[in-house]
Amino acid sequence: MNPMYRLYCRTYQGVFRLVAPLLPFREPQVLRGKGSLGRLPGILREKGLERVLVVTDAGLVKVGLAAPLLQILSAQGIQTALYDGTVPNPTIDNVEAAVALYRDKGCQAIVALGGGSPMDVAKAVGARISHPRMPVSRMRGVLKLHRPLPPLFVIPTTAGTGSEATLAAVITDSATHEKRAINDPRLIPGWAVLDPELTVNLPKPVTSTTGMDALTHAVEAYIGGSNTRKTERMALGAVRLIAENLRKAYADGTDLAARENMQEAAYMAGVAFTRAYVGYVHALAHTLGGMYHVPHGLANAVLLPHVLEAYGETAWKRLAPLADAAGISASGDPDGEKAKKFIAWIREMNAAMGIPDKLAGTFREEDIPLLTRRAEREGNPLYPVPKIMGADELAPILRKIM
Secondary structure, X not given: OOHHHHHHHHHHHHHHHHHHHHOOOOOOEEEEOOOHHHHHHHHHHHOOOOEEEEEOEHHHHHOOOHHHHHHHHHHOOOEEEEEOEOOOOOEHHHHHHHHHHHHHOOOOEEEEEEOHHHHHXXXXXXXXXXXXXXXXHHHOEEOOOXXXXXXXXXXXXXXXOOHHHOXXXXXXXXXXXXXXXXXXXXXXXXXXXXXXXXXXXXXXXHHHHHHHHXXXXXXXXXXXXXXXXXXXXHHHHHHHHHHHHHHHHHHOOOOHHHHHHHHHHHHHHHHHHHHHOOOHHHHHHHHHHHHHOOOHHHHHHHHHHHHHHHHHHHHHHHHHHHHHHHOOOOOOOOHHHHHHHHHHHHHHHHHHOOOOOOOOOXXXXXXXXXXXXXXXXXXXXXXXXXXXXXXXXXXXXXHHOO
16 A cells, blocks of 8 residues: 555544544443333323334344334333335345335434334434435435434334444445445434343344354454543453353353343443444444444454454554453463463354354455555545554455355
């Protein structure tokens, strides 16, 4: 990569760090614990919200997870318009269909139920409602929104994306299969419901990959160059909780304590990367998801150890405390040894939960130039990674997972 471009990236990141304290970062109000879903209708009624758009997906409706929400809202006299067309790696078409339903039914607020996909759609719907003349394609990037969104309530049914705490929404362009990341503090939800009972029946592959997604958020936030004391504390806390609880939740889906701890870990990691950002794991995962519909958590889990190795010694000092938080380092280990143990531990976690070490058959050699150009475009100059890489340096990482 051109040295002057590297300097530009670091300068851009430095300016953004100086400006960041002036931005309206905040956290959602959180309802926590078993049965917390039942408290949501009362909050809606207190705020005079009588008609809401519920954004979810057909799978959650089919397994019955949407029914309790719709029933408790109806019991409190709150009218609902249900949009259940969200797909994995949600599209602009999803957003526009949900916007049309919101307007047609005269809704006053948005409630998202599900994993990262419904929450991303709900955020983008809110942005479109408050910015009716701005298409999703123009929202891509940082700080493009200038008006408050309608009230947004999010109910995660997985413990991974952290979207309930973040300023990001990622939407796929159906025509180009490119993911468009929208980043703005106005996208941070107003309220989040963390009810562990909603995650009890998750399939094991979803538990494992969403849990590793949360780990990726915490790791990429912590090793980047835009941390605050709070983001460091949140990221370390998330890694500690994941190390202690993810495999328990995977082994026994009814372990409510482990489920609750994983929800908290995902939330903490979301708070961390909202301010400290992510890195090339996400940039590459987004390209794979947009082009080939690879589930985001799976892509992150497979890519994470490879990207950390590609950073090399530039990441060792920051990886060392993460190894301590995970409880896998020994007293007196040098930073390099701790970093290597941490990367090995990630691989061990993946293997123990049946996550593959490659995405065989997903893409071909001739796809790599386009994939890496898109990943470079997402990552640079914004992401404050330990080592700035261009498309040529990202390509070998994709070849390793072929």
